[in-house]
Amino acid sequence: MSPSKKAKKTTAVRKTSAKAEPATAVLDLVTPPGPAKVESPRSGQQQEGRYVYGVIESRTPVGFGRSSIGGVNEDVYTVHYGDIAAVVSRTPVFIFDPTRDNALAHEHVIESVMKNYTIIPMSFGTVFRTDDDIREVLKSIYSSLKDVLKQMTGKLEFGLKVTWDRDRIIEELQREHDEIHRFHLELTRKHLQSTYFARMQLGRMIDKALAELAANYVREIYDGLRAVCVASRDNKPIGDKMIMNAAFLIQKAREAEFDAAVNRVAQKYGDRLNFKYTGPWPPYNFVNIRLKLERGGQG
Numbered sequence: 001m002s003p004s005k006k007a008k009k010t011t012a013v014r015k016t017s018a019k020a021e022p023a024t025a026v027l028d029l030v031t032p033p034g035p036a037k038v039e040s041p042r043s044g045q046q047q048e049g050r051y052v053y054g055v056i057e058s059r060t061p062v063g064f065g066r067s068s069i070g071g072v073n074e075d076v077y078t079v080h081y082g083d084i085a086a087v088v089s090r091t092p093v094f095i096f097d098p099t100r101d102n103a104l105a106h107e108h109v110i111e112s113v114m115k116n117y118t119i120i121p122m123s124f125g126t127v128f129r130t131d132d133d134i135r136e137v138l139k140s141i142y143s144s145l146k147d148v149l150k151q152m153t154g155k156l157e158f159g160l161k162v163t164w165d166r167d168r169i170i171e172e173l174q175r176e177h178d179e180i181h182r183f184h185l186e187l188t189r190k191h192l193q194s195t196y197f198a199r200m201q202l203g204r205m206i207d208k209a210l211a212e213l214a215a216n217y218v219r220e221i222y223d224g225l226r227a228v229c230v231a232s233r234d235n236k237p238i239g240d241k242m243i244m245n246a247a248f249l250i251q252k253a254r255e256a257e258f259d260a261a262v263n264r265v266a267q268k269y270g271d272r273l274n275f276k277y278t279g280p281w282p283p284y285n286f287v288n289i290r291l292k293l294e295r296g297g298q299g
Contacts, residue, residue: 084146228250
């Protein structure tokens with residue numbers, strides 16, 4: 001996932017289990033030369049390196065303005081192998097902390113590239129020593145990158161998260177869920193709320209009902225979006241208020257349709273569920289490029 005995300009113009013949705021199998025590229029390759037030697041930002045003289053944002057399809061050099069990643073202000077340019085190119089900028093070599101400034105600088109470049117190109121994103125903080133090192137890597141995984149670029153051309157990723165007021169939902173279950181309501185009344189009449197067994201039994205009943213309710217919401221939301229997405233991917237919800245944390249892969253030409261579908265689903269649930277809708281992004285959740293790099297000399 002990207003280090004920072006922008007909210008889209010509508011309320012957001014949440015995601016369900018992936019019914020369609022996402023187009024995911026996993027490249028496990030051992031490729032010399034290795035990345036630049038990592039140094040601490042405070043360690044005296046630092047070696048210059050190349051920060052890599054991602055890979056695009058292009059035979060001719062392209063510029064994408066300037067980047068302030070790592071606290072420097074450098075041109076963003078392309079390093080080529082055949083008809084593919086890495087989007088890079090010069091930077092001192094050190095471990096990049098995902099600070100707000102670095103995250104925004106990274107995303108600014110990605111957004112600039114996405115205006116005219118499909119970009120296969122590299123992980124935040126990917127640094128190599130030289131342009132030649134980057135060319136060697138592009139050469140070693142050329143056919144796989146071409147494959148992924150072909151699969152992802154004309155596609156965008158959107159993030160959808162759904163949360164609810166868990167305490168409010170529990171109160172509703174105690175009023176409206178027959179079994180929970182009867183048990184809650186019985187405990188109240190018998191003053192058994194404070195017994196360990198009674199609390200555990202009621203807690204298990206509520207947890208089961210919450211899980212079933214959340215699963216139903218997820219299924220219904222996905223049903224409302226399935227027709228306008230290529231694939232979806234579940235991510236682990238964060239905290240006990242989030243019931244869905246998903247990514248959707250969308251054809252760029254159908255972005256307006258997807259927006260409309262998200263709005264319809266959000267309106268259906270009114271203030272019962274809270275939706276957060278972000279994007280568009282490159283396919284962070286649908287492309288997994290893992291480079292196992294052997295260290296070369298420290299040249």
